[in-house]
Amino acid sequence: MSTIPPTDRPDRPDGTDRNDRTDGTDEHSDLVLTPRDVRFDWDRVPVHWVPGEPTATHVINVLHMLLPEGERWFVRVFQQAVPLITDEELRERVLGFTGQEAMHAEAHQGVLDHFVAKGIDIGPYIAQVEYLFNHLLGDKEGLSPQREREYLIERVAIIAGIEHFTAFLGDWILNAKALDRAGADEIMLDLLRWHGAEEVEHRSVAYDLLRHLDPGYLRRARTMVVSITALLQLWVRGTRFLLAVDPELAGSVEPSVRTAWTAARRGLLPNPVKLGISALRYFSRNYHPSQEGSTRQAIAYLGASPAARAAAH
Amino acid sequence: MSRPQPPRLVPPPDLYGRPRPDRYLQALDWLASKYVPLFTGKDRYGTRPRPPETHPQELTVVSREPVADDVVSLRLATGDRRLLPRWQPGAHLDLILPSGRRRQYSLCGDPADRYAYRIAVRLLPDGQGGSAEVHRELTAGSTVGIRGPRNAFPFAGDRKVLLLAGGIGLTPVLPMAREAAWRGLDWHLVHTGRSRASLPFAGEVARLAARHPGRVTVLTDDEHGMPSATDLLARAGEGTAVYCCGPVPMLDAVQAAFARSEAKALHFERFSAAPIVDGKPFTLRLRDGRELLVPADRTALEVLRADDPGTPYSCQQGFCGVCKLRVLSGTVDHRDRKLSAQQRADGEMLVCVSRAAEGECLELDV
Numbered sequence: 001m002s003t004i005p006p007t008d009r010p011d012r013p014d015g016t017d018r019n020d021r022t023d024g025t026d027e028h029s030d031l032v033l034t035p036r037d038v039r040f041d042w043d044r045v046p047v048h049w050v051p052g053e054p055t056a057t058h059v060i061n062v063l064h065m066l067l068p069e070g071e072r073w074f075v076r077v078f079q080q081a082v083p084l085i086t087d088e089e090l091r092e093r094v095l096g097f098t099g100q101e102a103m104h105a106e107a108h109q110g111v112l113d114h115f116v117a118k119g120i121d122i123g124p125y126i127a128q129v130e131y132l133f134n135h136l137l138g139d140k141e142g143l144s145p146q147r148e149r150e151y152l153i154e155r156v157a158i159i160a161g162i163e164h165f166t167a168f169l170g171d172w173i174l175n176a177k178a179l180d181r182a183g184a185d186e187i188m189l190d191l192l193r194w195h196g197a198e199e200v201e202h203r204s205v206a207y208d209l210l211r212h213l214d215p216g217y218l219r220r221a222r223t224m225v226v227s228i229t230a231l232l233q234l235w236v237r238g239t240r241f242l243l244a245v246d247p248e249l250a251g252s253v254e255p256s257v258r259t260a261w262t263a264a265r266r267g268l269l270p271n272p273v274k275l276g277i278s279a280l281r282y283f284s285r286n287y288h289p290s291q292e293g294s295t296r297q298a299i300a301y302l303g304a305s306p307a308a309r310a311a312a313h
Numbered sequence: 314m315s316r317p318q319p320p321r322l323v324p325p326p327d328l329y330g331r332p333r334p335d336r337y338l339q340a341l342d343w344l345a346s347k348y349v350p351l352f353t354g355k356d357r358y359g360t361r362p363r364p365p366e367t368h369p370q371e372l373t374v375v376s377r378e379p380v381a382d383d384v385v386s387l388r389l390a391t392g393d394r395r396l397l398p399r400w401q402p403g404a405h406l407d408l409i410l411p412s413g414r415r416r417q418y419s420l421c422g423d424p425a426d427r428y429a430y431r432i433a434v435r436l437l438p439d440g441q442g443g444s445a446e447v448h449r450e451l452t453a454g455s456t457v458g459i460r461g462p463r464n465a466f467p468f469a470g471d472r473k474v475l476l477l478a479g480g481i482g483l484t485p486v487l488p489m490a491r492e493a494a495w496r497g498l499d500w501h502l503v504h505t506g507r508s509r510a511s512l513p514f515a516g517e518v519a520r521l522a523a524r525h526p527g528r529v530t531v532l533t534d535d536e537h538g539m540p541s542a543t544d545l546l547a548r549a550g551e552g553t554a555v556y557c558c559g560p561v562p563m564l565d566a567v568q569a570a571f572a573r574s575e576a577k578a579l580h581f582e583r584f585s586a587a588p589i590v591d592g593k594p595f596t597l598r599l600r601d602g603r604e605l606l607v608p609a610d611r612t613a614l615e616v617l618r619a620d621d622p623g624t625p626y627s628c629q630q631g632f633c634g635v636c637k638l639r640v641l642s643g644t645v646d647h648r649d650r651k652l653s654a655q656q657r658a659d660g661e662m663l664v665c666v667s668r669a670a671e672g673e674c675l676e677l678d679v
Binding site: 087150237 | 324325326327328329330335337338341342345349350352353354355356357358359361362364368398400401404460461462463464465467468469470471554571577578579580583621622623624625626627628630632633634635650
């Protein structure tokens with residue numbers, strides 16, 4: 001080699017030029033994103049897949065209730081946004097993103113169907129989630145073409161905000177060794193880590209799409225406030241609901257912030273303080289998702305994941 | 314996506330069965346009715362600055378040299394020797410050849426060289442003519458259209474790495490070996506081929522072997538016999554990540570033998586579009602009355618994309634469902650792995666893989 005390469009850097013680079021996505025770091029910015037045809041066999045997976053931790057289990061189980069409808073909504077919004085993209089490379093990344101999200105929705109739907117078969121009556125919460133993503137955040141009647149376009153971009157911006165958290169959670173689950181130690185179910189961990197790794201892999205797409213459609217700061221900051229408030233409320237409501245309707249618990253476990261906090265301290269849930277600090281970084285003018293999480297770690301997991309390897313063609 | 318719900322206009326009932334609409338959703342409904350008019354009034358998309366063009370679309374062949382039997386290596390740079398987009402091991406470049414053929418070749422040079430890309434192309438006499446065109450047309454000084462680079466075979470820099478390269482499959486793997494060396498990883502490279510003369514970049518591999526004794530193995534069929542996948546994977550210790558690039562039989566064999574090895578992870582280049590098996594030409598009719606012919610060797614999706622680049626799709630293998638369209642008339646030859654019998658009966662079709670009988674006309678709701 002004619003040039004001596006730079007020394008090995010930690011995987012989290014510090015501030016970079018915000019106009020050049022990842023120049024000067026060793027993060028991949030040019031990955032070809034393609035969905036993986038994963039399948040999971042849920043038959044033997046228990047509802048309480050972290051043994052003896054009903055609160056921690058159900059906090060994470062809320063994901064299975066939110067994601068199928070939520071990610072299908074992502075796909076619909078991004079499909080509508082594709083004709084607005086004038087950059088061929090970005091368009092291909094957005095299309096790869098939609099396929100990955102569609103597969104995530106199907107995989108979590110599988111868990112959801114399994115939970116229903118186990119006798120958890122999640123219908124009322126699902127009805128609300130459907131109302132949220134199909135009606136509240138769906139297409140609106142009677143908008144002018146220009147307002148319709150701006151409303152579409154507003155929703156792309158909300159998704160970019162949510163994707164900041166999915167990347168945070170993806171990075172967390174890839175490193176959550178405490179769940180392995182607690183004896184968490186291997187198939188469920190593989191689902192969450194495969195999903196988490198793809199979230200880390202494609203974490204820049206929604207943000208880059210937003211910047212392409214509207215590079216302004218105000219929309220990004222405003223929609224982050226929307227995303228974080230809505231996610232927090234949906235999560236608290238979902239956890240309370242699951243603890244209430246789970247027939248195995250029969251109402252014996254009270255929803256408690258203290259229990260959740262203790263579980264987070266033990267590494268079974270993400271640390272809320274780190275989550276808050278991560279959310280604040282989104283408001284920095286130098287923010288870019290490539291600075292969050294490690295693509296290399298995600299790639300390494302996708303090569304090792306039993307489901308992703310079985311799906312490889 | 315796959316389960317479209319009719320819009321519900323009244324918020325669903327309270328979560329715990331209290332006899333009233335849910336107050337949380339009622340509040341969100343009210344908020345949305347104020348929010349949407351407030352933040353969609355300004356045309357920000359129409360007035361945004363044009364995003365700058367960053368990637369060059371055309372490069373010049375600055376040098377060309379034979380690196381093995383039937384293999385040439387090309388160095389490509391911009392006409393005015395500008396800085397090129399950065400890349401990492403495993404990345405490839407799309408060449409758009411003078412005939413319009415589009416072919417992908419792995420970058421096999423030094424990622425730290427920001428002024429030129431190097432690719433290597435083996436002449437495939439039985440191929441579809443792409444490699445022959447490169448060998449014939451791309452002489453020093455000629456120009457070629459490019460897209461990328463992009464990476465479908467990223468290198469994670471795992472602590473223990475086994476790199477398996479079959480013949481011309483060395484191209485993405487060679488930069489990985491160099492990165493593994495400078496990162497100080499525990500790595501091993503195996504390069505296989507028919508004979509010494511058929512191995513590209515034998516000199517560079519020999520230099521790598523001299524600098525890192527014991528880390529490089531070259532196996533040729535005429536000297537060592539054809540290695541089995543189990544033999545190749547035997548070099549992977551516990552926790553090793555395997556990166557493999559080579560002919561399809563080699564990839565299939567390594568994948569089949571992988572579960573019995575001690576290795577932890579397997580990586581190879583992922584191709585998206587599946588080959589078309591037994592395709593016949595048919596026609597698509599669009600809502601506006603236009604008819605598009607789908608030739609035997611192209612998919613309905615390719616034809617629709619050529620007509621409208623905004624056509625949604627993703628996996629191109631019939632499993633993700635993003636490209637789903639409704640068929641108003643005509644009989645579909647379903648080739649996907651996704652749609653249920655009910656969805657097919659409802660006229661849904663995945664245009665990335667599904668086709669129709671010869672001469673059939675599918676009327677699409679698009």
